[in-house]
Amino acid sequence: MSGIKGPSPDAQVDGSSLRIAIVHARWNKVIIDALVSGALKKLKEAGVKESNIVVESVPGSFELPLACSRMIAGSHIQVASNEADLLGGLNFGPASSILSPKVASRSGTPAPTVPAANQAFDAVIAIGVLIKGATMHFEYICDSVSHSLMRIQVDTGVPVIFGVLTALNDDQALERAGLGEGDKKGHNHGEEWGLAAVEMGSHVRRWN
Numbered sequence: 001m002s003g004i005k006g007p008s009p010d011a012q013v014d015g016s017s018l019r020i021a022i023v024h025a026r027w028n029k030v031i032i033d034a035l036v037s038g039a040l041k042k043l044k045e046a047g048v049k050e051s052n053i054v055v056e057s058v059p060g061s062f063e064l065p066l067a068c069s070r071m072i073a074g075s076h077i078q079v080a081s082n083e084a085d086l087l088g089g090l091n092f093g094p095a096s097s098i099l100s101p102k103v104a105s106r107s108g109t110p111a112p113t114v115p116a117a118n119q120a121f122d123a124v125i126a127i128g129v130l131i132k133g134a135t136m137h138f139e140y141i142c143d144s145v146s147h148s149l150m151r152i153q154v155d156t157g158v159p160v161i162f163g164v165l166t167a168l169n170d171d172q173a174l175e176r177a178g179l180g181e182g183d184k185k186g187h188n189h190g191e192e193w194g195l196a197a198v199e200m201g202s203h204v205r206r207w208n
């Protein structure tokens, strides 16, 4: 990538022990498919194992926050209930399970006994493509989705990568997926989202 805009050179992060989820909307599917491929490409290049990548889809971008929230919470519950089986039926329940052990202890919520490294997902990438239409739909969805995704990552301590394009027209969206025409081909932002997930997932492992 050239010019003054865009991320600085890739941080060299080893993703071989990370577990990453991609949740994507199905609206504007051609663009979504390119962005998901870009993210997957960079995850694999950073060493994330295919078996540690989960891809889920939802109808539209408006559904992304709930899906991210439940996937993060569900992953804890799954690990906790496996441990519970081993420990003789302890039940951590959803309220405590959604928080990483450190975040939970700071918030006064009983901490799950699952170590942070065992959380099913080190990061979640939320991918959607919102293209402005004739009504206010676009504004409402952009606003609520961006705020909700931020809230989920701050509340849970699990990075949620903002892979939602908010484009004013089709061409803007195509360019940001590397699908534009001629000299407007653009660049696939899904690649940055994959790299951001690996970098943030690995940071949070250290910070926990």
Ligand code: DLZ
Residues within 6 Å of the ligand: 025, 026, 027, 028, 059, 060, 061, 062, 063, 128, 129, 130, 131, 132, 133, 137, 138, 141
């Ligand atoms: C309804 C709608 C519209 C108009 N536009 C988009 C869009 O550009 N991108 C997108 O991901 N989803 C869109 N949706 C669907 C909503 O996100 C949502 O799926 C429905 O309103 C059902 O909750």
